[in-house]
Amino acid sequence: MLGRLNHVAIAVPDLQAAAAVYRDTLGARVSAAQALPEHGVTVVFIDTGNTKIELLEPLGEASPITAFLEKNPSGGMHHVCYEVDDILAARDRLQASGARVLGDGNPRIGAHGKPVLFLHPKDFLGTLVELEQA
């Protein structure tokens, strides 16, 4: 079921400063910033060749990463995203095994325009897991 690692998301308090760390200090390829108001974040993508790092800064009043940054004011690894071929089949299999899918259990359209789900960190080794239909 589990496919490629689509990305690792790192929440940051200051996206321009964070992008500069990856671009200038680490010498990485960093995209321009994109505001995604429907997801409550502004994001830059770092292309590592085989996968992506996404740096996320809160956008708006109800950003889903605000609480995380209150606990981790310098930033930190927020979630990993794995690709699956069929997100509804993956959801059904996971729920049948007792794993908790966040929200109402229905996929929504993620930052890449594809259906995504998030899984409860307590069921996945303290790690917030996103699944994205590839």
Add this chain to the structure above:
Amino acid sequence: MLGRLNHVAIAVPDLQAAAAVYRDTLGARVSAAQALPEHGVTVVFIDTGNTKIELLEPLGEASPITAFLEKNPSGGMHHVCYEVDDILAARDRLQASGARVLGDGNPRIGAHGKPVLFLHPKDFLGTLVELEQA
């Protein structure tokens, strides 16, 4: 400078239980466990096709992940590892920019038999970063 994402490491309190989550619940390809006493961890590798997830369990009295697991008893994302072509050139560039290299600043041989360094999380968005010479 920054190359491929070599792996994401997740620290876990119980490696067999964690391997079962990835193998049975998520349907991933999970290796047999390998004890790495010189690194203070036992590890399993998950092959996602494009990169690896490493699940780490403490091994021995002075494991480098014990303190992390005391703060995160369910487990959690511990570090990311990026490949570089020349680890000494990377270290020199990073130190010249003011970034802190952990330990005595000299590479040691990592879990894959290649030279590695760790960078201070406070200089990299709250994320512990490993560099591995590819």
